[in-house]
Ligand SMILES: NC(=O)C1=CN([C@@H]2O[C@H](COP(=O)(O)OP(=O)(O)OC[C@H]3O[C@@H](n4cnc5c(N)ncnc54)[C@H](OP(=O)(O)O)[C@@H]3O)[C@@H](O)[C@H]2O)C=CC1
């Protein structure tokens with residue numbers, strides 16, 4: 001039987017995880033409680049869609065749950081953790097927030113609290129998140145089993161160090177947005193060539209899907225690119241424009257800027 005889980009925060013990422021759990025558990029989420037700051041319409045929507053239970057104030061239920069998932073913005077963590085510090089009785093605390101590792105959680109919570117950090121992405125909704133995770137110093141086998149249950153419900157996962165999650169947040173957490181921007185731009189361009197939005201979206205989505213299937217064969221991206229790029233042919237001209245425009249360098253800069261912000265180094 002699934003452990004009781006309280007989500008604090010009911011935004012986009014919380015919904016993606018809940019949707020993944022819902023798919024995996026055949027809709028049985030009677031032990032899942034959700035809460036947020038003040039958007040009760042949002043909670044009602046999630047209750048209707050995923051058959052979870054809503055709570056107006058997470059403090060009222062905290063001692064009836066075994067696991068707490070913090071799906072709130074990074075800057076809300078100190079406030080919530082300080083309140084939680086006075087109330088928890090050894091629940092397993094998991095955050096999904098960028099920049100908030102186990103070291104941060106342990107600083108705010110009572111000694112020996114079991115904590116973990118996961119960095120999922122929104123593909124959790126369809127069971128295809130690539131999630132990074134790590135543990136604090138007081139996690140036992142039962143907590144690792146809980147974590148595996150959560151991770152398996154939303155896709156693939158990779159255990160790494162806390163520092164690695166800081167370095168890879170841009171890659172598994174944020175880069176889906178970079179990819180969607182690429183797709184948006186290609187669709188816009190296709191439309192500008194005179195094709196309807198609907199057809200443009202279908203052509204581009206299937207092209208991306210096919211390319212991902214090719215990647216999944218294990219061939220190197222460079223090899224796959226070379227197969228497309230006929231020497232002296234048309235694709236080479238397009239690649240030349242991208243390279244001259246600094247495409248690769250720009251992506252690297254985007255990754256570094258994302259990680260810097262995630263670590264709170266912009267403030
Ligand atoms: N979106 C993504 O792809 C990913 C996000 N994350 C992490 O997930 C976390 C949430 O992001 P995301 O879902 O995108 O954000 P959203 O803005 O969609 O959701 C934030 C949620 O947090 C709630 N909230 C904010 N402050 C409080 C508070 N003090 N007490 C209780 N609830 C609060 C909000 O409630 P209300 O609406 O009532 O204010 C809302 O439900 C972030 O820490 C982010 O770093 C990690 C990986 C990927």
Ligand SMILES: O=C(O)[C@@H]1CCC=N1
Pocket residue numbers: 098169173174
């Ligand atoms: O944009 C953000 O801050 C979060 C972190 C990773 C993906 N989304």
